[in-house]
Amino acid sequence: MGRKKIIAGNWKMNKTPEESRQLAMQLVAEIGGFNACDIVVCPTYTGLEAVRNAIAGATNIHLGAQNLHQEKNGAFTGEISASMLVGTGCTYVIIGHSERRQYFGENDALVNQKTKSALAAGLKPIVCVGETLDVRESGGTEKLVREQVRQGLAGLTEAQLASTVLAYEPVWAIGTGKVATPAQAQEVHLWIRSELAACFGEAVATGFRIQYGGSVKSDNAAELLNQPDIDGALVGGASLDAAGFAAIIKKGCA
Ligand code: PGA
Numbered sequence: 001m002g003r004k005k006i007i008a009g010n011w012k013m014n015k016t017p018e019e020s021r022q023l024a025m026q027l028v029a030e031i032g033g034f035n036a037c038d039i040v041v042c043p044t045y046t047g048l049e050a051v052r053n054a055i056a057g058a059t060n061i062h063l064g065a066q067n068l069h070q071e072k073n074g075a076f077t078g079e080i081s082a083s084m085l086v087g088t089g090c091t092y093v094i095i096g097h098s099e100r101r102q103y104f105g106e107n108d109a110l111v112n113q114k115t116k117s118a119l120a121a122g123l124k125p126i127v128c129v130g131e132t133l134d135v136r137e138s139g140g141t142e143k144l145v146r147e148q149v150r151q152g153l154a155g156l157t158e159a160q161l162a163s164t165v166l167a168y169e170p171v172w173a174i175g176t177g178k179v180a181t182p183a184q185a186q187e188v189h190l191w192i193r194s195e196l197a198a199c200f201g202e203a204v205a206t207g208f209r210i211q212y213g214g215s216v217k218s219d220n221a222a223e224l225l226n227q228p229d230i231d232g233a234l235v236g237g238a239s240l241d242a243a244g245f246a247a248i249i250k251k252g253c254a
Contacts, residue, residue, distance in 0.1 A: 003209050005225065005253045006165060006232035008040035008126060009239025010066060010094060010213075011047070020047030024054035024061075026242035032058040034246075037232065037253035040064045040092045040126075041239070045080055052089035064092030064126070067100060070113040082121030093118050094234070096152060097128045098171045108151035115152060119160045126165045126211070126234065127152050129192070133172035141170075145188055146195040153199070161200055166210045167234040168192060173214025175236060182223050182230075185212045189229035218247035225252035 015023060020043040031039065042064040043051045055061040069079035085093060095118065096111035111127060118125040129148035131141045149166065156164065168188050173180050180188075189210050197205035212224050213234030224230055233252055239245045
């Protein structure tokens, strides 16, 4: 059986709880019965509960968070742990998004700790990797992305790897409207899969779901998701509009 596609919406720091509830209700109306792929919505922490309630009847739509702290609990003011996310109805969590790496100093070692904490609590991590424009222009993309994959997923068991998703998001394509060409994205996805094979074996690599992210819209989704190694999308800006996000899902998973 092929890999089931997975499309996630990262709402970033947008929408109050009430606005989140409304967007989730609209999504349920648009794609509540669409089962061709897994759908994940990732509101802010404060929007999680409202969205959980709004999607309760739609078994195809899953709840995810945008981040977590690596420790189980303790004196970490302002932070949220894996078990708190599970208790709020999350089944997924985004880890190591480039904005976390860029603005909050997250590195591969921390991404690895967070990934392990998420898995230990039963969450499915969506681990983000991707190069900046400088790295791409100096020809360093393959080396960097392989390193991010190897370090980010180091030490995971086969069962844990089966619950993990990767998202390749070239930093220069996030929120810029500059989407990677399908060929550029496919090339990196293949490197990632070959790194997975080298680290964990062919079976793990073949089953692993790798999303593309960075300016995915309804008019480029189909072309990107038709590439053989692109198994879904992590969508930022375009996931804030229910009709637009639904169109991405329907076109990307037709
Ligand atoms: P974008 O963001 O779709 O707005 O480019 C993608 C992401 O950051 O996950």
